[in-house]
Amino acid sequence: MILYAMSRLKIIILKISISQKQLSLLLLLVMNVSGLIAQQKIISSYVDPGSEYENRVIDILHLEASVQPDTITGGVTGVAVYIFNPLRPFIDSITMVAPGIHPEYVRINNRDVRFLTSGPDLVISGFPSSLPASNNMLEIKYKSTGPYEPYFVGWDDPTRRMRRQIWAHRPTGWIPYINDRLTVDLTITFSSKYLVYSNGERISVTQNQDGTSSWHYRMARPHPFFSTALVIGKYAWKEMRTASGIPLEYWYYPDMEDHFEPTYRYSTEMFDFLEKELDVAYPWELYRQAPVADYLYGAMETTTATIFGDYMAIDERGWWGRNYVNVNVHELTHQWFGNYIAHQPGSDVWLTESLATYYAKLFEKSIFGNDYYEKERLSEQKKTFTQAEQDDFPLAHSRAGSFRWYQKGSLVLDMLRDEMGDSLFRKAMTHYLKKFAFAEASSHDFIKAFYEVTGLPLDWFFDQWLFHGGEPHFEVSFTALPDVTELKVRQIQPATPTTGPFRVTTTVVAGYADGSTSSHRITLAGMDTTFRLPNHKRLPVSYIIFDSGNRLLKKITFNRTFSQLAAAATGASLAIDRYEALTAMRSFTPAVKRQALLAAARQSENELIYAEVLSQLGSDKDTQSISFFTGAFRHPDALIRRAAIENFTPLNPGDTARIVHLLNDPDYINTELALRKLCTFMPEKAGFWLATTAGETGWRGRNIRMAWLEMAVRSGESNRIDELKDFAGPSFDFETRINAIKALQSLGFLDQSHAVNLVEAYHYWNPKLSRPAWDAISIYSISAEKRKLIESAFDQKGLTLPEFKK
Numbered sequence: 001m002i003l004y005a006m007s008r009l010k011i012i013i014l015k016i017s018i019s020q021k022q023l024s025l026l027l028l029l030v031m032n033v034s035g036l037i038a039q040q041k042i043i044s045s046y047v048d049p050g051s052e053y054e055n056r057v058i059d060i061l062h063l064e065a066s067v068q069p070d071t072i073t074g075g076v077t078g079v080a081v082y083i084f085n086p087l088r089p090f091i092d093s094i095t096m097v098a099p100g101i102h103p104e105y106v107r108i109n110n111r112d113v114r115f116l117t118s119g120p121d122l123v124i125s126g127f128p129s130s131l132p133a134s135n136n137m138l139e140i141k142y143k144s145t146g147p148y149e150p151y152f153v154g155w156d157d158p159t160r161r162m163r164r165q166i167w168a169h170r171p172t173g174w175i176p177y178i179n180d181r182l183t184v185d186l187t188i189t190f191s192s193k194y195l196v197y198s199n200g201e202r203i204s205v206t207q208n209q210d211g212t213s214s215w216h217y218r219m220a221r222p223h224p225f226f227s228t229a230l231v232i233g234k235y236a237w238k239e240m241r242t243a244s245g246i247p248l249e250y251w252y253y254p255d256m257e258d259h260f261e262p263t264y265r266y267s268t269e270m271f272d273f274l275e276k277e278l279d280v281a282y283p284w285e286l287y288r289q290a291p292v293a294d295y296l297y298g299a300m301e302t303t304t305a306t307i308f309g310d311y312m313a314i315d316e317r318g319w320w321g322r323n324y325v326n327v328n329v330h331e332l333t334h335q336w337f338g339n340y341i342a343h344q345p346g347s348d349v350w351l352t353e354s355l356a357t358y359y360a361k362l363f364e365k366s367i368f369g370n371d372y373y374e375k376e377r378l379s380e381q382k383k384t385f386t387q388a389e390q391d392d393f394p395l396a397h398s399r400a401g402s403f404r405w406y407q408k409g410s411l412v413l414d415m416l417r418d419e420m421g422d423s424l425f426r427k428a429m430t431h432y433l434k435k436f437a438f439a440e441a442s443s444h445d446f447i448k449a450f451y452e453v454t455g456l457p458l459d460w461f462f463d464q465w466l467f468h469g470g471e472p473h474f475e476v477s478f479t480a481l482p483d484v485t486e487l488k489v490r491q492i493q494p495a496t497p498t499t500g501p502f503r504v505t506t507t508v509v510a511g512y513a514d515g516s517t518s519s520h521r522i523t524l525a526g527m528d529t530t531f532r533l534p535n536h537k538r539l540p541v542s543y544i545i546f547d548s549g550n551r552l553l554k555k556i557t558f559n560r561t562f563s564q565l566a567a568a569a570t571g572a573s574l575a576i577d578r579y580e581a582l583t584a585m586r587s588f589t590p591a592v593k594r595q596a597l598l599a600a601a602r603q604s605e606n607e608l609i610y611a612e613v614l615s616q617l618g619s620d621k622d623t624q625s626i627s628f629f630t631g632a633f634r635h636p637d638a639l640i641r642r643a644a645i646e647n648f649t650p651l652n653p654g655d656t657a658r659i660v661h662l663l664n665d666p667d668y669i670n671t672e673l674a675l676r677k678l679c680t681f682m683p684e685k686a687g688f689w690l691a692t693t694a695g696e697t698g699w700r701g702r703n704i705r706m707a708w709l710e711m712a713v714r715s716g717e718s719n720r721i722d723e724l725k726d727f728a729g730p731s732f733d734f735e736t737r738i739n740a741i742k743a744l745q746s747l748g749f750l751d752q753s754h755a756v757n758l759v760e761a762y763h764y765w766n767p768k769l770s771r772p773a774w775d776a777i778s779i780y781s782i783s784a785e786k787r788k789l790i791e792s793a794f795d796q797k798g799l800t801l802p803e804f805k806k
Helices: 002-015 020-040 254-264 267-278 325-333 350-368 370-388 402-420 422-435 443-454 459-465 562-571 575-583 590-603 607-616 623-633 638-646 653-658 660-664 668-681 683-692 700-714 718-727 734-747 752-762 767-780 784-796
Strands: 058-070 075-086 093-097 101-108 114-118 121-125 136-144 151-153 165-168 181-191 195-197 201-207 212-224 230-233 236-241 247-252 287-292 299-302 305-309 341-343 439-441 473-480 484-491 504-512 517-524 528-534 541-546 555-558
Touching (some): 058 230, 101 121, 267 422, 341 350, 439 443, 484 517, 484 541, 517 528, 541 562, 562 590, 575 590, 590 623, 607 623, 623 653, 653 668, 700 734, 752 767
Parallel strands (some): 058 181, 247 287
Antiparallel strands (some): 058 075, 075 136, 181 212, 236 247, 299 305, 473 484
């Protein structure tokens, strides 16, 4: 379409004579064509090999596969039959993703063909000189040997205390594949003592005479095959339906049935929210979920079937530690953005992850309220700027990084919705989903879809937020005059060849001495901008809020007097604006700011504001601050109690009475924090604190039990070391092992058996365990005596101790 527009322009130019009127018409035409071109494609200023499309020579339509995992070899045996159409008249070879897979034979249309493995690839050649135009058959019989997926968890535990599972969240290592969208019939055969989970409708479960069962799953609608899962373990499941009738099948551990409701809370509401918000029905036949042990991430959204780390399977007391709600709705959103529409090419990961992060945030807002939503946005901003400290890749780049793909992209979508308005944004998103249903889309497809149904020329927005890096940094100042307030805004972010001044529209609020306010919408486009804001009723201005509501992704330098900050902290109508003013008070002494902080906290039950006030008054021993902490220790909000205990330092024995009740707190984390504070401050009474919590285990990683054991050893119960060493070994989940490793490291303990545990943990396939194990090894090895134990453990396992980074 771009070339067509340009060719028409050339033809028209040949026919024009250069009169003044015609020249004006020509310039107008050039401007219109340039706008059309901009709407079609914006080119990133960054070189990105990930923006290239994959070379595809066949289109796979269907896969029928049978696999049988082997717990002895840690691999699978399998047969995979693919029905495909050639995309070219002659095919020399095809390359499939197949790490660790060793074919016995490869056949095309029942004829043996050549193949070789090259690194992670299976290269198939020797195709017939011509192939039928459709319905060709590729058959591969193979074995896999690891160390890729599936992961065999717990099978090497000699005590059999670790859950025995087999799971995979990608076909990598157990079924050869090409990135393609296809239908699937998958049969998994394994011991009848275990349940088997995969994607799509469960067609049948056949009991075999050898004590195994064959589970047949079918994906009747084409889906991106890389989004395929396998789970085998000891489970039960419960069934339910959404308001629109979608069947749900949620799996759980039979010995943890009390965790089911808190874990899956709000699950049906998520479907209702997303179907209404997107105006597109859930696109698959059903949906199921299962927790798995030692999972690598939070969760993975394979088509119709999400798997998630079982550390998110919580009971009621774990709810405010980290519940599953955000991850749950994030993965559900991927059934639309990721599976229904897959991003392509690799530079457009944001189309999958940013959208899932964004809609998860909106759902939580609908459940937990605006204050919770604003806290999430602050976290997103913090992570975005953490990534910005490393590099300035744009969002639409294959090296953008997870904090950009998830958090920055979510914030960009907030700003896009603000720019477009709610109704147009929703209309455009629905159009995008329907246009690319069961297909792939790029950033430019997304932009074009938004333009098609709104007519809004947003190329400038996508150019600065998708295809260019960096974020704006505003330096703000104001001068209050009798009739107007003069507001000056400078953009002071580093100038780079790919980052210019940002164009943004935001709200400025002026607060006046009588408590009234006025609101002003301003647009910034240059590096230096001055605005003259008319004063309301000619009253003196008490404070200015720049970017009221904190809607822009930005840094801000805004020097204000304490009186201006105090007025904003108590006078601004939005809690997030009051919070921003409070954070700007951090450099002032408690004596100066105490009254303003306490007044801001009394104004609302906002957890963000409470936590900020507690943080700033943590060192203040004035009776008002002490009274505020005492109230916070008994606040009904677990997160406010947590902020209080985190910022509290007891100074005398009487202080312990104010927090001892937290040893029985409904929140596991608060109990752990209280136990550590009490035992550290008054070790002579540790026996009492420990007796009070002796029966507590806690949540993820047995957090309370680990703290209890560490405090017990510090109080003289050296025999408790053996329990910590046991928890650091292979009979437990990775978070329990990490907590035990950290406790033993904090105690300075190392013997030969624990050194072996560390070496085994360092060589474990999950980096969530191997990284902290290596950190502990590195610290222990500073001591010559302990380094000998580490070296001996490596020798015992037949391994070589790696060199330490200097």
